Amino acid sequence: MIQLTNIAKQYRLRDQVIDALLPTNFTVEQGEFVAITGPSGSGKTTMLSILGGMLSPSAGEARVLGENLYQLTAEQRARLRNESIGFVFQNFNLVPWLTAVENVQLPLTILGTDRQVQESRAVELLARFELANRADHKPSELSAGQQQRVALARTLVTDPKLILADEPTGNLDPDTKQLVLNALHQCCDEYGQTVVLVTHDDSIAKTAGRVVRMERGTLTEATERSLNIASAG
Amino acid sequence: MKIHNLVWKEMKQRPAPCVAALMAVALGVAALVSIQSVAASSQTQVARQMNELGANVLVLPKSATLEDYYAADLHGETMPESYVTDIIMAQAVGVEEMAPKLCLPATVQDKQVTVTGILPRSEFFKKSSWQSVDLMFQEMESGGLGQSHENCNGRTCQLTDEAMKDLKSYAKTRVVHDLAPYDLLVGADLASQLGLNDGDTLELYGEQFDVAAVLPASGTIDDQRLFAHLHTVQDLSGEGPVVNVIEVMACCEDVTAGLITNLEDLLPDTRVITISQLVEAQVGMNRLMSRLSLLLFAILMLVGGASVAAVMFSNVSERRKEMGTLMALGATPRLLHRLVFMKAACLGLFGGVCGILVGGLIAMAFGPMIVDVPMSVSTSAMLWGCTGAILVALLSSYLPARKAAQLDPSICFQDV
Numbered sequence: 001m002i003q004l005t006n007i008a009k010q011y012r013l014r015d016q017v018i019d020a021l022l023p024t025n026f027t028v029e030q031g032e033f034v035a036i037t038g039p040s041g042s043g044k045t046t047m048l049s050i051l052g053g054m055l056s057p058s059a060g061e062a063r064v065l066g067e068n069l070y071q072l073t074a075e076q077r078a079r080l081r082n083e084s085i086g087f088v089f090q091n092f093n094l095v096p097w098l099t100a101v102e103n104v105q106l107p108l109t110i111l112g113t114d115r116q117v118q119e120s121r122a123v124e125l126l127a128r129f130e131l132a133n134r135a136d137h138k139p140s141e142l143s144a145g146q147q148q149r150v151a152l153a154r155t156l157v158t159d160p161k162l163i164l165a166d167e168p169t170g171n172l173d174p175d176t177k178q179l180v181l182n183a184l185h186q187c188c189d190e191y192g193q194t195v196v197l198v199t200h201d202d203s204i205a206k207t208a209g210r211v212v213r214m215e216r217g218t219l220t221e222a223t224e225r226s227l228n229i230a231s232a233g
Numbered sequence: 234m235k236i237h238n239l240v241w242k243e244m245k246q247r248p249a250p251c252v253a254a255l256m257a258v259a260l261g262v263a264a265l266v267s268i269q270s271v272a273a274s275s276q277t278q279v280a281r282q283m284n285e286l287g288a289n290v291l292v293l294p295k296s297a298t299l300e301d302y303y304a305a306d307l308h309g310e311t312m313p314e315s316y317v318t319d320i321i322m323a324q325a326v327g328v329e330e331m332a333p334k335l336c337l338p339a340t341v342q343d344k345q346v347t348v349t350g351i352l353p354r355s356e357f358f359k360k361s362s363w364q365s366v367d368l369m370f371q372e373m374e375s376g377g378l379g380q381s382h383e384n385c386n387g388r389t390c391q392l393t394d395e396a397m398k399d400l401k402s403y404a405k406t407r408v409v410h411d412l413a414p415y416d417l418l419v420g421a422d423l424a425s426q427l428g429l430n431d432g433d434t435l436e437l438y439g440e441q442f443d444v445a446a447v448l449p450a451s452g453t454i455d456d457q458r459l460f461a462h463l464h465t466v467q468d469l470s471g472e473g474p475v476v477n478v479i480e481v482m483a484c485c486e487d488v489t490a491g492l493i494t495n496l497e498d499l500l501p502d503t504r505v506i507t508i509s510q511l512v513e514a515q516v517g518m519n520r521l522m523s524r525l526s527l528l529l530f531a532i533l534m535l536v537g538g539a540s541v542a543a544v545m546f547s548n549v550s551e552r553r554k555e556m557g558t559l560m561a562l563g564a565t566p567r568l569l570h571r572l573v574f575m576k577a578a579c580l581g582l583f584g585g586v587c588g589i590l591v592g593g594l595i596a597m598a599f600g601p602m603i604v605d606v607p608m609s610v611s612t613s614a615m616l617w618g619c620t621g622a623i624l625v626a627l628l629s630s631y632l633p634a635r636k637a638a639q640l641d642p643s644i645c646f647q648d649v
Contacts (some may be wrong), residue, residue: 049643054561075565082563093558097246102234109234118234154562212242 001162001194002051006057007060009217018118020046023060031159033121033188034193035208038181042214044198045166051196052085052164053077065161079181086160090152090167094139100146101135104153111158125153125168129183145176152183165197169204181207195205235257236568240575244386250544255584257540258626261533262588262618263595268526270596271604272519278606290492291302292482293504294318297477311475314463316500321357325495329497330408330482331357335463337470339437342427348437348459350466351403351474353412400446404455407480409493416445418460424448437461438469495520526614534621538629541580545573545633553644573634574627581626592618 009021021043028034036044049055050062053069053079062069065084069077081087086107094103126135129149133149139147155163165184169177183206187193188209188216197208205211213220244251294310317333322484335350364430403418412418417437419429424447429435433444442461450456467474481496496505549556556569564572593610 045643052561054642075567078560078563078568080563081561087561089558089561092552093561095555095558097242098239102242105234106559109236109239110559110563110568115234 001025001030001032001065002065003061004050005061005063006060007047007057009050010044010056010058019217021050021057024217024219026212026219028194028196030194031192033185033207034197035205035211036196036198036214036219037200037202037205037211038039040200044214046217047214047219048164048166048196048198051162053081074221082107083158084161085097086155086158086163086202087178088148088151088155088163088165088168090170092139092144092147094147094151094154097141099136099138100142100150103130103139103150104157106154107158114143121157122153125157126150129153129179140211144171145173145179148172148176149183150178152180155189159191159192159193163193163195165195166198168197169199169201170219177204196215236571237575238403239327240572240579245574251374251472251580254537254540254544254580254626255587257533258537258581258584258622259587259591261530261537261625262585262622263592264533265526265530265618265621266589266610267595267600268522268529270521270556270593270608270611271600272526273611273614274600274606274608275522275598275604277609278604290496291504291506292320292479292481292496292500293506294477295502295504297504309477311472311477312479312503314467314474314476314581316503317352317357317476317479320481320496323495323499325492326498328481328492330354330406332407332480332482333463333476334478334480335470335476339459341435341437341443341459343496344426346423346457348461348466348469350463351409351412351460352463354408354410356463383528383644400456403446403450403460404448404451407482411464412460413445414462414465415440415442415445416462417442419447420456420458421448421450421458422456423458435459436580440469455556469547476555530618530621534625537622538625541577541626542629542633544580545577545630546636547572548576549633549640553640556637556640557642557644564581566638569640570634573630573637577626577634578623582619584626585622588618588622589615641646 004024004026006023007021008019008023011018024047026047027163036047038044042082046055050057050069051064053062053064053072065080068082069080072080087093094100095106098106101119101122104125105118108118108121113217123132123135126132129152131146131149133144134142134150139150142150148171152168162186169180169182172180184195184197185207188195195208197204199205210221212226292312294312298308314333317331320331321326324454329587331352333352337348337350339348340347364486381408400412400418405422409418417435419427419435424430424444427435429444430448431444431447433441435444448455448460463476464474481492493505493507496503556564559569589610592614596610597608
């Protein structure tokens with residue numbers, strides 16, 4: 001499903017070169033639920049961006065869903081994202097001038113799916129997340145938890161093979177946090193979708209099938225002990 | 234939901250900048266449509282009047298000025314009446330009718346009036362026998378005066394005999410078929426001032442004249458005149474067979490151009506003037522207005538284009554995160570291009586349509602006050618205005634669209 005080989009990312013900031021990601025290997029099998037933890041600035045989001053085909057690495061090869069991502073053109077990568085990769089963001093990133101149902105339809109709109117199919121699929125997913133009565137509300141009229149559920153419905157509307165979640169529970173109350181986490185586990189357990197979740201929260205990470213830890217741009221397999229230490233810290 | 238719905242909903246969410254850009258575009262189109270419509274309507278009216286006038290060529294003595302002629306036809310300069318025959322003999326193509334005139338000042342009931350001698354059409358036929366030209370009469374009938382030709386473009390060039398026999402129709406046709414030597418046609422205003430009616434008599438230069446007809450009002454200087462047979466007026470003036478002017482009714486405008494050269498060659502000691510020269514000033518003014526509108530359109534379109542570009546740039550900057558999200562969801566750079574261009578095209582189209590409406594209304598409301606002609610909105614100006622507005626909006630959006638397509642999609646992971 002995912003195979004990163006010697007992936008590295010450097011940023012140039014004036015005369016300085018910053019290593020956001022040191023040469024790293026990372027593999028995820030299909031249907032796995034992998035959590036990436038680590039402190040801020042450790043390179044988690046950089047890793048996620050590279051996995052999502054949105055940030056070219058400075059070195060190495062990224063094979064995702066059988067494609068050498070950065071050998072593809074920008075158009076081909078966009079098409080792959082649209083059809084096979086779903087994103088969940090910490091800040092939901094809903095389009096403010098669209099209603100909940102329109103936000104959920106958005107990936108299908110980009111794909112050019114028939115309008116009726118778009119609507120029925122979006123309504124079905126909103127119902128699954130108990131938001132059927134909020135379909136015509138704009139994001140500003142929804143609570144944070146409701147917004148994240150709309151965002152989750154948007155992610156799932158294309159039945160992506162890979163779900164990349166960046167701190168999806170960061171801005172949520174405990175109940176909604178659990179609801180979102182359950183939904184992601186359901187994707188993995190019931191629908192066989194692969195989930196890569198980035199989180200600060202080790203209690204969330206612990207629920208994953210596998211946890212990797214990033215520190216200063218380096219990825220290491222986390223142990224139960226390291227997670228407990230981090231939690232205690 | 235379709236892609237165009239995205240554009241529309243986004244524009245609806247923040248209408249103010251769009252309206253500002255739209256107004257800038259609309260202003261340019263309105264200027265173009267209104268001024269071009271006024272110019273085009275004026276031009277059409279001038280062309281129509283030229284065609285209707287018929288008497289669109291004047292043959293004057295060399296020393297007479299056009300201003301003198303239009304002041305009162307009383308320039309005092311004369312030329313031989315035989316020039317009329319010369320013109321007939323030359324069979325110049327396009328000569329529809331001729332009206333030689335001689336003007337004479339007179340006093341009637343202590344009022345200064347002008348008596349204009351006119352030659353009835355029947356006299357032209359007599360002229361052919363004066364000249365002893367065997368074919369003349371035949372030419373007059375088939376190839377000379379009243380000749381219809383392909384350039385009439387469907388217009389009725391020939392006057393009907395009935396129209397010419399009706400003396401009152403002189404006010405409109407400026408031609409009569411027969412006029413007795415001591416018959417008078419009296420202009421409407423003058424008849425009213427002198428209390429004259431059909432069948433009355435009037436003394437002129439010691440001679441008794443019959444009022445054959447009081448002419449209907451024409452709104453011209455003719456309303457203040459007396460018209461008598463040319464030869465009678467020549468006798469009264471004592472100047473012999475001379476005329477002040479020969480009005481030539483040529484058909485049609487395109488034929489007139491060639492006719493002028495022919496007449497100038499034929500009568501070198503005369504001034505041949507086409508009325509089209511008189512309208513040149515008006516045509517020139519129309520042309521100036523037309524060019525001015527293009528200049529104004531270009532300037533306002535530059536402003537409109539800059540405004541659209543500013544709106545699109547700021548839109549792309551403000552919506553970086555939304556665009557990043559769209560890219561994360563699979564929008565290709567080409568799709569982002571399309572979104573920006575669709576929005577620009579909408580602004581151009583709506584701006585164009587608003588401009589057409591406003592420009593059309595301005596032309597219809599104020600045009601008649603400016604040029605005093607019935608207005609119609611110029612179709613070509615509408616088409617050019619709308620097309621120009623869309624093109625300018627699209628061109629102005631090229632750089633913003635490029636900027637949008639080059640956005641780093643990973644921006645959606647950051648707080649903007």
